Amino acid sequence: MTSHRFQPQGPLSGRLRVPGDKSISHRSIMFGALAVGETCVTGLLEGEDVMATAAAMRAMGATITKQGDEWRIHGVGVGGLLQPTGALDMGNSGTSTRLLMGLVASHAITAAFTGDASLSKRPMGRVIEPLSRMGASFEASPGGTLPLLMRGAQPAVPIEYRLPVASAQVKSAVLLAGLNTPGITTVIEPVPTRDHSERMLRGFGAELDVEEIGGERIIRIHGEAELKPQQVVVPGDPSSAAFFIVAALITEGSDLVIDNIGLNPTRAGLIEVLRQMGGNIEELDRREVGGEPVADLRVKHSALTGIEVDPAIAPSMIDEFPVLFVAAALAQGTTVTSGLDELRVKESDRLSAMAAALTLAGARVTECEDGLVIEGTGGEPLAGTTGEPVTTHLDHRIAMSMAVAGLASRGGVEVDDTSPIATSFPNFMALLEGASQ
Ligand SMILES: O=C(O)C1=C[C@@H](OP(=O)(O)O)[C@@H](O)[C@H](O)C1
Ligand SMILES: C=C(OP(=O)(O)O)C(=O)O
Numbered sequence: 182m183t184s185h186r187f188q189p190q191g192p193l194s195g196r197l198r199v200p201g202d203k204s205i206s207h208r209s210i211m212f213g214a215l216a217v218g219e220t221c222v223t224g225l226l227e228g229e230d231v232m233a234t235a236a237a238m239r240a241m242g243a244t245i246t247k248q249g250d251e252w253r254i255h256g257v258g259v260g261g262l263l264q265p266t267g268a269l270d271m272g273n274s275g276t277s278t279r280l281l282m283g284l285v286a287s288h289a290i291t292a293a294f295t296g297d298a299s300l301s302k303r304p305m306g307r308v309i310e311p312l313s314r315m316g317a318s319f320e321a322s323p324g325g326t327l328p329l330l331m332r333g334a335q336p337a338v339p340i341e342y343r344l345p346v347a348s349a350q351v352k353s354a355v356l357l358a359g360l361n362t363p364g365i366t367t368v369i370e371p372v373p374t375r376d377h378s379e380r381m382l383r384g385f386g387a388e389l390d391v392e393e394i395g396g397e398r399i400i401r402i403h404g405e406a407e408l409k410p411q412q413v414v415v416p417g418d419p420s421s422a423a424f425f426i427v428a429a430l431i432t433e434g435s436d437l438v439i440d441n442i443g444l445n446p447t448r449a450g451l452i453e454v455l456r457q458m459g460g461n462i463e464e465l466d467r468r469e470v471g472g473e474p475v476a477d478l479r480v481k482h483s484a485l486t487g488i489e490v491d492p493a494i495a496p497s498m499i500d501e502f503p504v505l506f507v508a509a510a511l512a513q514g515t516t517v518t519s520g521l522d523e524l525r526v527k528e529s530d531r532l533s534a535m536a537a538a539l540t541l542a543g544a545r546v547t548e549c550e551d552g553l554v555i556e557g558t559g560g561e562p563l564a565g566t567t568g569e570p571v572t573t574h575l576d577h578r579i580a581m582s583m584a585v586a587g588l589a590s591r592g593g594v595e596v597d598d599t600s601p602i603a604t605s606f607p608n609f610m611a612l613l614e615g616a617s618q
Contacts (some may be wrong), residue, residue, distance in 0.1 A: 182598040184570055185610075187587025191564070191569065192462035192482070193616040199422050201226040201415035202443050204349070204377045204604050205471070207276050208603065209413040211386045213254030214243035215262075224471075230274035230602045237281055240265040241290070245365040258360045259406050260288065268293035271327070273528060273575060273604045275299055276350055278327065279308045283354030286317040287337035287361040287404075289300040295328045299528045299575035302326060308354045311342045315358050315366075334599030339364040339404060344443045346494045346523065349374035349447075352400070370398040374496045377446040380472050385411055414444035414471040420500045421606045422478065423451050424581045425616065427504045427544065430460045431511045431560075431589045436481045436618060438465070444474045450498030451505060452478075458485040458512055485512035486555050492520025498525060502580035504589040507534045510544035511589050512557035515604035517550035528601070529574035538571035538583050539563075541596050565590035570597040577601040581609055 187490055206226040211234060213220030223229065233244050242263035244255040245399075257263070262284065269292055271278040278294055283307070285292050295301075306325030311317065316334025320328075339362050342355050352368050356378055374548040379400060382389050388403035400515025421443045429435040461483045465474040485508055498505070500525055509516035523530040536548040543564030545556040563586060573596060580602050587594035602609050607617070 182601050184247040184595060184597050185479055185599045186593045186595045187584040188593040189588055190513040190617040191250045193425065193429045193432055194435065195616065196438040196440055197425065197616055198440045198441070198611055199417045199425065199612070200228065201608060203228065203230060203420065204276065204375060205381070205415045205473070206231045207280065208377055208381050209415060210234050210238055210245065210254060211280060211357070212381055212408060213260050213410065214238040214245070214256045216256040216385055216410040217258045218256065218410035220254040220256065220410040220413065222254065222413045223250055225252045226415065226418065226605070228607055229272055230277060233270065233272040233427065234275050234277040234281070237269045237271070237277065240267065240269060241616040250440065253604055256408070256410065262288045262290060264290050265292055268295045268328070271296040273601065274545065275303055278305065279354045280310060280357055282308050282331060283357035285331055285333045286312040286315055286358040289335035290333045291330065293328060293330045297540050297575060300327055303343050304526055305329060307346060307348065307351050311340060311351070311355050311417060312358055313360065314338070314340050314342070325389065325552055337362040339366045341367040341369070342373065343369040347372040347374050349378070350442065351602050352379040356402050357498050359402040364404055365401050366404060368400045370400065370427065372496055373398055373447055375445065377445070379588055381615045384472055384546065389425065411440040411546060415473045416470045418441050419448050419451070423501045423504050424585050424609070425463065426451070426455065426480050428585045428613070428616070430455065430483050430485060431508060433482050436479070439478045439480065440447060441470070441475055442478050444476055447497050450494040451501035454488070454490055454494060454498065454505060457506060458508065459483050462484060470575060485557070486559060487512045487514035487516035488554070488593065489517040495520055500578060503531055503535050503578045504585060505530050506553055506555060507577065507582050507586045509555040509557055510539050510546070510563060510586065511560060513559040514557060515553065516555045519549070521552045528576035531576065531579065532581045534574050534576060535582065536570065539586065541566050541569070541571050542583065542586050542590060563590040565592035566595045570595035571589040573577060573601055577604045577606065583615060
C-alpha cells in the first residue's frame with residue numbers, strides 16, 4: 182500500500198496526452214492473438230490489466246513482443262489456442278477475465294482463472310450462464326466467483342442470448358465464444374453498451390452484423406471465422422481523460438487541452454452530462470483514428486450546476502461515475518443519480534466507496550440503493566481529510582477520483598493506496614503533477 186496526499190496545486194494548463202484506451206487495448210491483443218500473421222499495435226495501454234491479457238494470450242500460444250513504440254502479435258488462428266500449463270492470473274481485471282472465458286469456452290482447453298482480492302469478489306455467473314449453454318463447464322467458487330476452473334467445449338453450440346445486464350463484457354464473452362463455434366451466435370442487447378468488440382471484430386475480418394430494432398441491437402457473428410492481422414492505432418482513453426476533464430472544470434483558472442481522446446458515442450456520456458452541468462468542453466480537430474471518432478478536448482474552469490442524471494446514459498459513462506461524483510460535490514445545488522446498481526460490482530462497490538470517501542473529504546452525500554445524491558458546495562473547496570485517509574478498496578478509479586477531489590480541497594485529500602492506479606493509468610501521478618506547471 183502506498184498512501185499519498187493530493188493537495189491543491191493551481192490551474193491546469195497546456196496540453197497533455199493520456200494513455201491508450203483500455204477496452205481497445207485488451208481487444209487488440211486478443212484479436213491479434215487469434216489472427217493468422219502479425220498484428221501491429223501502436224498506442225497500446227501498458228497498464229497492469231492489459232499486461233494480464235497479454236500474459237494469458239502468451240500462455241495460450243501467441244507471441245507478443247514490443248519493438249520501439251510498437252507491439253507485435255503473432256496469432257495462432259481462431260481455434261488454435263493452446264492448453265495453458267498454469268493458472269491464468271487475471272490480476273484486477275474484469276475485462277480480461279470475462280472476455281478470455283469467452284475465448285476459452287469454444288476451445289478444447291481446461292483453464293484455471295485466478296485474480297486479486299477485488300476481482301475474486303466480482304460476479305462471473307453472468308458469463309458462466311451463457312457459456313454453459315454453449316457447452317462449456319465450470320467449477321467456480323461459491324457465488325460464481327474466482328478462482329474457477331473451466332472446460333471449453335469443442336465444438337461449442339451457437340446460442341441466441343438476450344443480455345440480462347447492460348454489460349459489454351458479457352456481450353463480448355458470448356461473441357468471442359461464437360468466433361470458434363459452428364453456425365451463427367446471436368446476442369440481443371436491449372440497452373447499447375460499448376461496441377469496440379463489434380467494430381474491431383469486423384476490422385479483423387469477422388462476419389458480424391448488427392441490426393437495430395426498436396432500440397434493441399441484435400448482433401450476429403458467423404462462427405469458424407478467420408481473422409486477418411491488422412495495424413491497430415489505439416486512441417486515448419476517454420475514461421482516463423475523465424479525471425483531467427473534471428480536474429480542469431473544478432480548478433479555478435484552468436484551460437487544458439487533452440489530446441487524441443476516443444469519442445465513440447457508446448463511451449462519451451460523461452462529456453454530455455458535464456456539459457449539461459455547465460462544463461465548458463470544446464472538441465478540436467474531430468477525426469477518425471483506428472475506426473473510432475477522436476478529438477482533442479479543450480476544457481476550461483466552469484461554474485457547474487447540479488442536475489438529475491438520466492439513468493439511460495449510464496452505460497456510456499459507466500466507469501466515469503466516481504469522478505462525476507467529485508464534479509457534483511463542487512457544483513451549485515443537488516445532483517441526483519440512479520439506476521447505477523452495476524457500480525456495486527466493479528473493482529469495489531463504487532457507490533459506497535465514493536459516498537464514504539467524499540464524506541470523509543467534507544462533501545454532503547447520501548447513498549441510495551442505486552445511486553448517490555450529492556449537495557454541491559457551489560464551487561467552494563471541500564475541507565479535505567484530516568484524520569484517516571480515504572479507502573480505495575483496490576479500485577484505481579476511486580484512487581484517481583479522490584486525487585481530483587484533493588485538488589479542489591483546502592487541506593488536501595489523503596488516499597490510502599495509490600498502487601491500483603497502475604492497472605489502467607500508470608503515469609497518472611506524473612501527468613497530474615505536470616498539468617499545473
Ligand atoms: O468491455 C469492456 O472493455 C468494459 C466494459 C465495462 O464493464 P461491464 O461490461 O461489466 O459493464 C467497463 O466497466 C469496463 O471497464 C470495460
Ligand atoms: C470496471 C473496470 O474494469 P474491469 O471490469 O476490466 O476490471 C474499470 O476499469 O473501471
